[in-house]
Amino acid sequence: MQIQLKCSCGEGNCLEWAIIELQGVVEVQPGFQDQLQDLEIGRLCRPSQDTYTFTVGYHELTGSKVPLKKPLVVLKKIKHLRMEESSDVNSSSSSEVELEVIGIIRHRILFKTRPKALISRPPPVVKERNHAEGSVASG
Amino acid sequence: MEQQLMCPKGGAGSVLNLNPGSALSIAYHTKYGPHDDILLLELDEKLLPDVTNQRVFLRGQPDEDAVLCTQSKTYAIKFVGTSNSVCLVPPSNQSEMGKELQDRAGNGCDHEAATVIKLASGSMEIVEVAPRLDKLKSLLSQAPYGIEEASEMEVEGMERDKTGLYKWDDLVNEVQASDGELRSGLQALSAVEIDGYWRIIDDSYMDMILRMLLHNSVLMDWPLNALDQDEVLGVLESDGFPRKVAHHCLSMYGDKSEEDGSKCIWKLDEKRVCVHFARNILREGKMKMEKFIEEWSRRIPPGMEASLQMLDGEVLTEKLGIDTWVRGFSVSSLPSTPSERFSILFRERPRWDWKDLQPYIRDLSIPGLSLEGLLLKYTRRVQPSPDAEPVFTAR
Numbered sequence: 001m002q003i004q005l006k007c008s009c010g011e012g013n014c015l016e017w018a019i020i021e022l023q024g025v026v027e028v029q030p031g032f033q034d035q036l037q038d039l040e041i042g043r044l045c046r047p048s049q050d051t052y053t054f055t056v057g058y059h060e061l062t063g064s065k066v067p068l069k070k071p072l073v074v075l076k077k078i079k080h081l082r083m084e085e086s087s088d089v090n091s092s093s094s095s096e097v098e099l100e101v102i103g104i105i106r107h108r109i110l111f112k113t114r115p116k117a118l119i120s121r122p123p124p125v126v127k128e129r130n131h132a133e134g135s136v137a138s139g
Numbered sequence: 140m141e142q143q144l145m146c147p148k149g150g151a152g153s154v155l156n157l158n159p160g161s162a163l164s165i166a167y168h169t170k171y172g173p174h175d176d177i178l179l180l181e182l183d184e185k186l187l188p189d190v191t192n193q194r195v196f197l198r199g200q201p202d203e204d205a206v207l208c209t210q211s212k213t214y215a216i217k218f219v220g221t222s223n224s225v226c227l228v229p230p231s232n233q234s235e236m237g238k239e240l241q242d243r244a245g246n247g248c249d250h251e252a253a254t255v256i257k258l259a260s261g262s263m264e265i266v267e268v269a270p271r272l273d274k275l276k277s278l279l280s281q282a283p284y285g286i287e288e289a290s291e292m293e294v295e296g297m298e299r300d301k302t303g304l305y306k307w308d309d310l311v312n313e314v315q316a317s318d319g320e321l322r323s324g325l326q327a328l329s330a331v332e333i334d335g336y337w338r339i340i341d342d343s344y345m346d347m348i349l350r351m352l353l354h355n356s357v358l359m360d361w362p363l364n365a366l367d368q369d370e371v372l373g374v375l376e377s378d379g380f381p382r383k384v385a386h387h388c389l390s391m392y393g394d395k396s397e398e399d400g401s402k403c404i405w406k407l408d409e410k411r412v413c414v415h416f417a418r419n420i421l422r423e424g425k426m427k428m429e430k431f432i433e434e435w436s437r438r439i440p441p442g443m444e445a446s447l448q449m450l451d452g453e454v455l456t457e458k459l460g461i462d463t464w465v466r467g468f469s470v471s472s473l474p475s476t477p478s479e480r481f482s483i484l485f486r487e488r489p490r491w492d493w494k495d496l497q498p499y500i501r502d503l504s505i506p507g508l509s510l511e512g513l514l515l516k517y518t519r520r521v522q523p524s525p526d527a528e529p530v531f532t533a534r
Contacts, residue, residue, distance in 0.1 A: 001312050002208075005195040011188065018151035018228040020165065020255070025224050036167040041226075041255065044154065045162040052157075054165070065155075070181050072262055073190060074227075077176040099197065101190060103230065105179070107155055 005075070007101035014101060017074050019108035020044070022054065022061055044109070052109050058118050063111030074103035149252045150231025168229070168254035177227070179262035198315050207265050211319040215268045220261035228253050267506040270316030272324040273474050278305055278313060279330055285341035289381055304336040327471075331387040340384060346419055348380050348388040349412070353440045363442055366393065368403035413445045414453055421454060421467030428456065428463040452498030455487070470499050477503055481517040485533040496531055 009015065032039055042056035054061040078098040149163075157163055182190065189195050189209045197216075199205040207214040282303030305313070314321055330337045355374050356363060368389065375385035392412050393405040416438040420431060432445075439445050452470035456463055468487065473480050484491065484499055503513060514520065518531040 001198070001200065003197040004193060005190055005197070007191050007193055009191055011191050014191070015230040016151055016155065017230060018154040018253070019259075020154065020226040020228060022224050022226075023222075037169050037171050038166060040164055040166040040252075042165055043162050044157065044165050044253070046157045046159050049159050068181075070183055071187065073180045073182055073187075075178045075180055077178065079176075099178075102177075103151075104187075105227075108225075109154060 003097055003099050005099050005101060009101060009104075014073075014104040017103040017105045019072075019105055020054065020111075021108050022063075022111040023114075026056055052111075054109075054111055055118070056115070059115035060118055061111035061115050062113050063109060065107055066110045067107050068105065072105040073101055074105060075099045076102045149254065151228045151253065152231055154228050154253045164252040165226075165228075166252050166254050168256045171254070171256060174257040177257060177259075179227075179259055181262050181264045196311075198311065200313070203315065206268065206271070206315045208315075208317040211317050213268055213270045213315060213317050213320060214265035216263050216265055218261055219264050221259075225259040225261075226255040227257050227259055229256050269475065269505050270320035270324065271314065272316055272320065272327075273476065275310065275314045275316070275321070275324050276328055278303075278310070279328060279337060279339045282338075283341040284331075284333060284338040284384070285344045286347065289344065289384060290379065301336075304338070306335050307332075307337065310337060329387075329391050331383065333381075333383055340387065342419075344384075345388060345391070346415070348375065348385060349392060349415060351375060351378055351380070352385075352388060356440070363440060364406045365396070366405040366407065368405060371405070407443075409443045410449045412443060413439055413449050417445070417450055417453060418467060418469065421465065425464050425466035428465050431465045452501075455495070470502060473499065475503065477505060477508075477513050477517060481533070489532060491531045493529055493531070 007014070026041060028036060028039070042054055045053045045055070047053060050064055052063050052065060054063065076099070078100055080096045080098070153163055154165075186195070186209060194210050196208045197205045198208050205216055207216055310321060310325075311318065314324075316324060325337055328339055330339050332338075352371065352375060353363075355361065355371070355378075356366070359370075359374070361367070361371070366389070368386075371389065372382050372385050375388075376382050380388075389405050392415065393407040395403060396406040397404045413435075417431075417435055420426070420434050420438065426434075435445050453467065454465050455468045456465045458464075473483055480500065480503060484496070488495075500510065500513065503510070505513065508516070514531065517534055519534050520529050520531055522529045
């Protein structure tokens with residue numbers, strides 16, 4: 001079988017995606033673990049030309065914007081099935097799968113330092129909750 | 140643009156173009172989730188035009204590791220995982236929904252947020268590899284075109300059995316190679332397209348056509364270095380050979396030497412014709428060298444001269460007592476993956492001189508690995524004394 005990489009972007013016009021990359025994982029408070037959608041993760045700041053900070057809860061990460069050595073193409077696997085798509089990713093049969101280019105990634109904001117604890121209590125934590133509750137209610 | 144300034148949409152753009160001194164809220168997307176259908180593929184910048192022009196394919200059967208093919212090259216795909224949290228931020232139009240919700244939640248336009256759709260567990264990387272053409276050989280060997288089929292009458296409405304026959308579209312679905320590599324692979328196998336199907340011609344049938352062609356050339360006084368295509372094909376056709384197959388015989392054993400509008404002239408290639416007869420003689424098994432040479436010279440058409448050098452990569456010779464024996468061992472019958480190739484070679488002979496070995500490995504082409512590198516990887520080089528010829532054994 002063969003799958004053609006479909007692309008409707010046109011030459012050099014693929015929509016650019018971004019990567020925010022940090023070491024380890026972002027721990028979510030237990031109460032929100034099943035409902036991450038719309039929850040704020042943190043605030044991305046660019047205090048100076050070359051520095052970026054990412055504040056998550058009481059922690060601040062410092063990093064920078066780095067170009068990727070080679071671009072990453074973002075692909076979306078599209079399955080043409082009449083029924084609901086099956087749960088097993090590998091069970092789909094040949095001609096029904098398509099791969100579409102939906103974007104390209106050329107840069108990432110990389111945080112490779114250990115997080116620094118913030119002394120003052122930042123407001124996002126409160127906001128995080130409000131925001132999440134709001135979305136749950138409206139959803 | 141104006142509107143975007145007034146009411147920023149967020150998304151990847153706002154992350155990448157964040158102004159110094161500014162801040163941006165990063166949130167999980169409304170549709171945040173595992174999104175196993177979103178994949179990252181690392182590509183060289185120079186391959187991007189192939190992607191945007193839709194000239195890139197993934198090829199492979201479900202039980203094979205998929206390869207990525209451009210028009211001319213084949214790449215293996217490997218997944219490289221990461222333990223970092225790689226947050227993917229799509230461009231703004233895809234986070235429209237999230238924005239709407241944020242607006243409804245009363246955050247208004249001034250709340251600029253970029254949203255994370257998924258965490259990527261890694262990305263796919265590609266490495267150039269040799270095309271997997273051995274499968275092409277085995278597919279086309281299932282049903283070679285032979286005399287039975289050629290002499291079969293075309294009966295109207297009768298469906299011929301198509302099992303083991305492959306059209307171009309079938310081949311690209313089956314064989315893990317780029318279009319360009321597949322075409323050269325077909326050429327290397329001397330395959331020909333007959334009624335839309337790519338076929339190899341049965342050896343004995345090809346032998347029959349070639350001998351008939353040579354026979355005719357004697358009868359008609361055709362010079363072997365200037366065969367008139369129309370004349371040759373016309374006569375072979377009246378002898379009962381399909382025109383297409385007769386033409387293929389010319390192209391297998393000859394080269395077009397000139398073509399001026401109406402006339403097409405072919406020159407038979409001495410080496411290819413001679414090798415054909417040598418292979419044929421040795422098909423039955425090994426022979427004493429003298430007997431082989433005698434038989435070989437007898438079969439070769441007048442005007443052509445055989446020499447043993449033509450048989451590099453075609454025959455092996457060995458000394459048994461005072462006699463030298465020769466035996467057919469054709470490089471074209473060997474697998475093209477180096478590990479399989481070397482294992483067969485060393486099963487054939489535990490020790491190889493360089494001059495014997497070279498014809499059996501010179502066609503191996505592995506991206507990023509020279510012949511020297513292949514030897515290092517798969518053989519042990521033994522040199523009894525500094526001025527002795529090196530001998531290669533299995534590693």
